[in-house]
Amino acid sequence: GAVVSQHPSWVICKSGTSVKIECRSLDFQATTMFWYRQFPKQSLMLMATSNEGSKATYEQGVEKDKFLINHASLTLSTLTVTSAHPEDSSFYICSAEGSGKNIQYFGAGTRLSVL
Amino acid sequence: GDSVTQMEGPVTLSEEAFLTINCTYTATGYPSLFWYVQYPGEGLQLLLKATKADDKGSNKGFEATYRKETTSFHLEKGSVQVSDSAVYFCALRDSGNTPLVFGKGTRLSVIA
Numbered sequence: 038g039a040v041v042s043q044h045p046s047w048v049i050c051k052s053g054t055s056v057k058i059e060c061r062s063l064d065f066q067a068t069t070m071f072w073y074r075q076f077p078k079q080s081l082m083l084m085a086t087s088n089e090g091s092k093a094t095y096e097q098g099v100e101k102d103k104f105l106i107n108h109a110s111l112t113l114s115t116l117t118v119t120s121a122h123p124e125d126s127s128f129y130i131c132s133a134e135g136s137g138k139n140i141q142y143f144g145a146g147t148r149l150s151v152l
Numbered sequence: 153g154d155s156v157t158q159m160e161g162p163v164t165l166s167e168e169a170f171l172t173i174n175c176t177y178t179a180t181g182y183p184s185l186f187w188y189v190q191y192p193g194e195g196l197q198l199l200l201k202a203t204k205a206d207d208k209g210s211n212k213g214f215e216a217t218y219r220k221e222t223t224s225f226h227l228e229k230g231s232v233q234v235s236d237s238a239v240y241f242c243a244l245r246d247s248g249n250t251p252l253v254f255g256k257g258t259r260l261s262v263i264a
Contacts, residue, residue: 043195055256071251080256081196114196130195132252139203139245141252145195 039065041133043144050121051152058116058147060131066111067133071141072104075128087114103119155180158242158255165232165262173227173258175216175242183244185209185218185225186252190239199227199240232262 040063050056060070069088073081085101087093087108095101103125105117114133118125127146132141159174177185185261188196200209205220214229225242241256 078257078259081252081255082253086251132196140198140201141245142198143188143196 039063039133039135039140039142040122041067041131041142043131043147045152046145047148049150051151052122053120055065056118056121056149058118058129058149059086060114060116060133060144062112062133062135062142065113065133065135067112069134070108070133071134072114072116073130073132075130075146076091077128078133081130084116104105118149123151125149126151131140154183154246154253156244156245156253156255158258160239160256162238162259162261167234167262167264168231169262171227171229171232171236171238171260173242173260175222175225175227175255177225177242177244178208178221179244179246181246182220183246185216186245187214187216187225187227188241188242190241190244190257192238194257196241211233213258214232225231234264235258235260 044059072084083100085093085095093106109115116119130146131144134141155178182242186201187199190201200211202209202218208217216227239257239259243252246253
């Protein structure tokens with residue numbers, strides 16, 4: 038199946054710093070990418086949907102100025118957690134899908150720990 | 153809006169036992185249905201899917217049948233292995249390039 042690479046897999050940062058997470062589709066063109074957040078023993082919560090070349094669509098309750106999403110190419114989307122705080126500590130997962138396909142391929146996730 | 157309800161876990165089974173994880177959905181249209189599996193410390197992997205009523209998805213010994221009359225997509229496996237220990241998520245989506253709607257996940261532990 039298709040491969041989605043997410044980097045880094047684990048990051049620890051100090052409160053107030055910003056962290057960038059990359060999501061790459063390695064062998065297909067991802068017209069749409071999704072960013073999810075997963076709390077311990079919980080399901081995935083959709084944060085935003087991004088289409089290549091356009092602004093991301095954020096779900097209700099997700100601060101777009103705090104979680105900056107860029108989808109500048111058909112193979113790369115980034116999520117930047119700005120001025121991170123301990124409550125932002127979570128597991129962030131991206132997924133990618135090609136045009137006309139009906140399958141989302143998921144990255145392995147990034148565990149963010151904010152001290 | 154659309155929603156997915158799956159049985160609460162955790163589920164603990166002995167090796168070679170029969171597995172059923174129930175999943176029901178609510179949707180306005182005719183969604184595609186999916187089962188994803190998440191192994192410890194990893195992201196989600198697509199396990200199987202079905203795109204229309206009466207379709208059966210299958211993979212790695214797991215099966216699920218799209219039942220429109222009961223709005224269900226129960227996951228089954230005849231004989232589980234320790235390596236099947238993971239969290240299983242049922243999900244739906246209305247159409248391509250739209251977000252998945254996930255159930256809360258069911259943690260399965262298989263003991264030898």
